Amino acid sequence: QVRLVESGGGLVQAGGSLRLSCAASGLTFSDYAMGWFRQVPGREREFVASLTWSGSATRLADSVKGRFAISRDNAKNALYLQMNDLKPEDTAVYYCAKGRAGWDAFVNLNDYAYWGQGTQVTVSS
Numbered sequence: 001q002v003r004l005v006e007s008g009g010g011l012v013q014a015g016g017s018l019r020l021s022c023a024a025s026g027l028t029f030s031d032y033a034m035g036w037f038r039q040v041p042g043r044e045r046e047f048v049a050s051l052t053w054s055g056s057a058t059r060l061a062d063s064v065k066g067r068f069a070i071s072r073d074n075a076k077n078a079l080y081l082q083m084n085d086l087k088p089e090d091t092a093v094y095y096c097a098k099g100r101a102g103w104d105a106f107v108n109l110n111d112y113a114y115w116g117q118g119t120q121v122t123v124s125s
Contacts, residue, residue, distance in 0.1 A: 009119030022079040022096030030074040033099030038092035053102030093118040
């Protein structure tokens with residue numbers, strides 16, 4: 001059974017940093033692309049970042065380019081999202097997700113099959 005557990009969220013002031021982690025189990029982690037999405041109540045879940053199985057290719061949403069970085073450690077079955085220069089508009093629940101394959105850094109919700117429970121990130125102004 002695939003299980004994804006996010007951690008690292010919290011309350012931070014604008015301009016601050018957080019590092020989110022996602023612990024994966026129940027899958028051959030290194031076989032799959034992984035992604036981060038976020039959601040604000042009343043709005044659709046949106047793409048934040050993704051990377052291929054090896055981490056050699058990544059994609060970032062335009063709104064976070066230059067501030068966020070995605071990485072993975074296949075030996076630890078772990079996915080990370082380093083978030084710097086946070087802004088109030090980054091406030092959301094952040095989810096990690098398992099891609100349907102490993103060869104592309106997918107950006108569409110439909111390319112992800114399993115999701116974690118989410119971790120809340122709140123950025124105060």
